[in-house]
Ligand SMILES: Nc1ncnc2c1ncn2[C@@H]1O[C@H](COP(=O)(O)OP(=O)(O)OP(=O)(O)O)[C@@H](O)[C@H]1O
Ligand SMILES: Nc1ncnc2c1ncn2[C@@H]1O[C@H](COP(=O)(O)OP(=O)(O)O)[C@@H](O)[C@H]1O
Ligand code: SF4
Ligand code: SF4
Ligand SMILES: [Mg+2]
């Protein structure tokens with residue numbers, strides 16, 4: 001079997017907020033094989049970005065820290081190394097080289113005062129020791145690879161001269177420059193129009209298949225997960241509540257939160273029947289709890305239609321429901 | 336036979352910039368848009384960013400002045416109205432914003448926020464205003480103690496309820512809701528859509544519901560208008576638009592929406608290219624640079640909105656040829 005590129009065990013990440021320590025991510029296990037796309041999905045504040053920042057070593061200093069766990073990463077050297085406790089300098093060597101990232105807002109990664117071509121060339125000069133001319137030529141090729149028309153001219157332009165969709169393509173080109181083993185994409189299409197989102201998802205899937213990279217794809221959109229991912233981890237209040245292959249989890253969800261979430265997504269052409277019948281749209285009652293005030297036991301209990309007294313005793317373990325499918329629900333056999 | 340529409344928008348056009356000393360090119364935000372909204376009905380305005388949705392919504396309430404065209408509310412031409420007369424009309428028309436965070440003052444209690452609008456309108460005594468504000472809170476299903484709390488104490492969905500309560504307290508007849516659920520999580524979006532639908536039917540409100548997401552508007556809208564680069568591409572009863580989309584852009588938009596069904600992606604149609612700039616829109620059909628069916632003739636004339644079915648119109652010169660074309664993958 002292929003050894004995983006990323007293997008997170010028992011991760012716990014905490015933040016210091018107003019003299020208190022809040023746990024943003026807890027008990028998190030996640031592994032990604034070469035060529036595999038794993039989606040982390042959940043509503044806002046569920047801990048998706050904190051998980052990806054923990055892997056990249058980009059937690060806000062002094063405020064956020066990894067409190068527990070290991071993050072084994074197998075980069076270009078082929079040997080697995082624990083990213084937890086690695087020096088900031090060692091992490092900097094890996095970022096943009098062995099692992100790369102794409103964010104929701106392309107201007108997070110792009111510098112407005114350098115040309116697009118210079119920015120794509122830079123990681124190749126730093127990490128791969130390419131000459132200026134070599135890197136510049138490779139940058140133009142990368143722009144072509146991500147589907148930007150007239151790449152030589154675009155390479156000479158500044159980010160503000162590109163549309164939002166093209167800027168996101170350019171950040172993808174920059175992320176791919178050093179042929180990373182792992183691409184972390186945090187809501188890379190959330191700020192884009194839906195027809196442009198379709199283009200970018202298509203592009204990411206194609207590039208990933210060509211290069212055999214592992215991809216951690218963070219999104220709040222279940223439709224996007226169905227489209228791009230092989231496996232999915234659903235997060236709620238800092239914990240993975242359900243995980244498995246996309247087919248398994250979407251066709252046979254074994255956690256009440258996943259079920260509720262799937263039912264809440266509007267399906268094209270299906271609301272008319274509900275409207276005619278005078279039936280409201282399916283929802284999940286209540287709202288996500290605040291981390292400062294998590295309920296005891298299962299964090300979903302106050303909103304869960306299946307909740308019983310036993311649910312509030314302890315945080316349910318992630319139970320193996322078979323075939324690599326897991327559910328953090330004590331009543332999963334009945335769900 | 337038919338009653339006059341409650342809201343009637345005719346040949347609405349709005350251009351930004353391009354005059355005076357500014358050298359920035361004219362932005363053609365809205366071009367020649369006409370539609371009616373019967374009393375008590377909901378019309379959806381849907382399109383990608385920059386398609387002119389907000390500009391139409393703001394022009395309807397005359398929060399901005401259109402370049403040309405008219406907006407009639409209950410037979411009264413708002414576009415010709417003096418500022419003073421307009422103020423009197425304003426109570427009848429309320430705007431609900433996308434961002435519940437930015438639109439609520441952090442220093443006022445929810446009660447003060449709700450009563451503020453009523454005070455500006457000079458409605459009744461303080462006691463009356465408080466009663467109406469409390470009734471509005473109840474209508475949006477917030478607890479009574481919310482009256483004395485501050486906006487920051489509420490979640491995104493609750494803040495959107497407050498925004499809706501603020502609009503309702505004024506007992507408007509027309510509501511323009513501009514992406515009221517776009518900033519919310521999916522499980523909360525459906526709660527707010529249900530609430531708006533319930534209030535709308537109970538109170539007989541007339542509503543313009545703006546969204547960039549075709550999937551969100553189906554439940555609440557009676558009629559849906561699809562916009563692209565400031566122009567109407569298609570207009571149809573909601574059920575009809577999803578069952579039988581006719582314009583190539585509507586079909587592409589429906590096909591682009593990712594649905595939580597594994598395996599569907601392979602059947603999707605992907606448009607090439609970017610959305611053109613509204614300061615330099617293509618000649619003829621504005622969609623032609625991305626349309627898979629474009630022919631030379633598409634660059635020649637702006638396609639008129641033609642009837643393609645009952646209350647169903649589409650602005651494409653190839654409407655009839657493409658009738659049988661592969662519709663949206665299921
Ligand atoms: N005050 C303004 N000055 C100049 N241009 C403007 C102004 N307001 C809007 N525009 C332009 O008009 C066009 C239509 O804008 P509008 O805000 O109506 O779009 P929208 O459909 O609401 O888009 P979104 O989905 O991004 O909210 C855009 O190109 C926009 O940049
Ligand atoms: N810099 C920070 N300081 C304090 N709390 C933070 C910080 N970043 C994130 N958090 C908290 O951690 C939790 C998870 O956040 P995040 O991972 O960003 O959520 P999402 O799933 O939306 O990406 C949230 O409650 C958030 O408020
Ligand atoms: S453990 Fe209990 S409360 Fe939590 S999801 Fe399962 S049934 Fe619901
Ligand atoms: S008029 Fe031409 S370009 Fe426009 S939608 Fe129809 S076929 Fe496409
Ligand atoms: Mg995030």
Ligand SMILES: [Mg+2]
Pocket residue numbers: 388389390
């Ligand atoms: Mg808008």
